[in-house]
Amino acid sequence: MRTLRYTVFYICLTLIAVVFAGPYVLAFFGALKPPADLYSSSPWTLPHSFYTGNFRTILFSDGFIRYLGNTALVTAVLTVGQVSFGVLAAYAFARLEFPGRDALFSVYLATLMVPNIVTIVPLYTMMRQFHLTNTYWAIFLPYVLGTPYTIFLMRQYFMSLPSEVFAAARVDGASEWRILTRLVIPMGRPIIITATLIAFVFGWNNFLWPLIVTDSNSRQVLTVSIAALQSSFSEQWNLVLAASLVALIPLLVVFALFQKQIVRSIQLSGVNR
Template identity: 45%
Template sequence: MTTPLRRTVLYAALAAGAFVSVFPYLLVVLTAFKTRRQLSTTEPWLPGLPPSTANLAEILGGDFPRFLLNTVVMTALLTLGQLVFTTFAAYAFARLRFRGRDVLFWLYVATMMVPSAVTVIPLFLIMRELEAVNTWYGLLAPYILGTPYGIFLMRQFFKSLPGGLEEAARIDGAGPLTILFRILLPLCRPAIGTLAIITVISSWNSFLWPLIITSGDETKVVTVAISALKVGIGVDRGLMMAGGLIALAPMVAIFIFFQKYIVRSVVLTGLK
């Protein structure tokens, strides 16, 4: 196969893959701007003419903005907690010496092999005994103190840093916290950025735990709110797609403005 033909085949395959990846999002946009009549009279992949903003106006006129704010608060708190507690735990596992350190670390990391669905019921029972069902505490507590993946990622990055930097700081009289904040953390910006991006995306798209632990509007998030957009025994597709479009917009904005850092995070995650 000649080089031009090979390049043409490659670009055609990439274009087909890109179309398959983007097509579901295109359907969300097209469906969100259709009336109920247009949904039944036009093909799903064709736009409704004229476009209608009735679905967006209806969903924004209800409690959906409140659920969107709840999601923003939940994502911000989880991301902040993950960055703080994960960094401290990873530093302890990577740099501090104490008995049973490696055994404790690998036992903790081994919990990544346990599906999250297995732990949902025990977590719910614990939160019920603590009277934390349908509260912000119950929503945040299981995940705000760090995750095995995040601690593993940060620990591996800490261990990749030269040990001589830490030894030189100790000779100058620096303590563990001074070494962490003034020497190691500035060098860990790529790993911190990776962890922040992963946490924001996973927290924003979280569904199973918020669905189980919350039942009132005070703590309901957008994923749960969208799943509840049903009319009788059917589903109002236009309304659900309007909610999905609103929930999708922040993630698209994050990708557009932080594309370079997202690509770097993917590379860093693969290397680690």
């Protein structure tokens, strides 16, 4: 009776897992089938052989590699900037005392409520004004100096660190900079990893802003080019699926490598509110 119940339980879990992981598997099946097979066979059947033609067609199609590179570059700059400047601000809000600190922090918090779209129109006009449209700068500039959400998350965590350690370091004459690099960063590793992941996923997936602020091919990013492929190759599913997988695979790799930290970090961001 007991074993039967466990069996049913695990079968249920597996069926649910199929729903969540299935689209990825099917996308791989579809992208690895030659065009003729995609329509003659059922979508859930395994590809006969490892047909890499779709990936090759996509990767060598005009500019795709470049878009991939653009996304990688912009995401890297955005992540490094957002996390570094965010750590600085979070440390100051959590551990330094200066006039106007709490008032300033509430301004940061208030901006959390502003929907993304509200800032899109004015940001675009600003970028036009400064002749920055169609540049890498325009894509990452609004997000590279730190975002209130990750600053908030890191501040909460830094505040929970034991204050005696900081007091002792100050007494030893350590500068704020030294305290930050030698104490806060090592001790705040979990939340810094969280912030890094949030920034990376945001940068990699960002769509609306790059769509608006770039209109030439040379600065297009991956997400925008996938959306464009979808409308131009509308019925060549094998190609569009291959293109989508190029965007998805790096995230799958990151997830496989950091699965434990990701799960923990999401929970950290919920509990630390």
